[in-house]
Amino acid sequence: MAIDAKQLFEILVRENADMLIAYLRAAVRDAAVADDLFQETMLTAWRRLEDYDRARAFGPWLRGIAAKLILAHYRASVRVAAPHEPAVLEHLGQRLDQIHTLQGDAFNDKLDALRKCVDALPDKYGAAVRMRYHRELGLAEIGEQLQLTAEAVKKRLQRAKARLTDCVERKLAVAEGA
Structure with a gap:
């Protein structure tokens, strides 16, 4: 039995929706x-499904549509300054592709592993990560609160990211073997 376009689209969207939402947010x-923007991306993708090359990954194709919509949103909005240039959106897409290649069945499995790893970080790393990514503070603000230079905060975040990468990979590998 052949899969029709609607079924294919539903399957691909189900597999990539969480990743697309994370990208957009x-x-x-x-x-x-x-x-x-998620809804608009889905409508555009549905209308352009014939343009999708099945030999390529669906997630990056969706993110490409979303990136164009994000940039159009910021161009059209005079009251909101665009925080991202196309290169930043491309970098974000590449990072999500890296996450996608990790073991684990679903994006939510990977996100759950990341949350557990953040909770397991030593306090000095966990505090910096939460300030930067949960509270969205800048390096100088974090440095002020932790009594560190911005450069020291940057280094601490780099070390925390390395620990998180190792931790997530271990958790997913254990989950894969279970």
């Missing part, structure tokens, strides 16, 4: 706008 930081 990281790019626009406003959940309502991200949700609107």
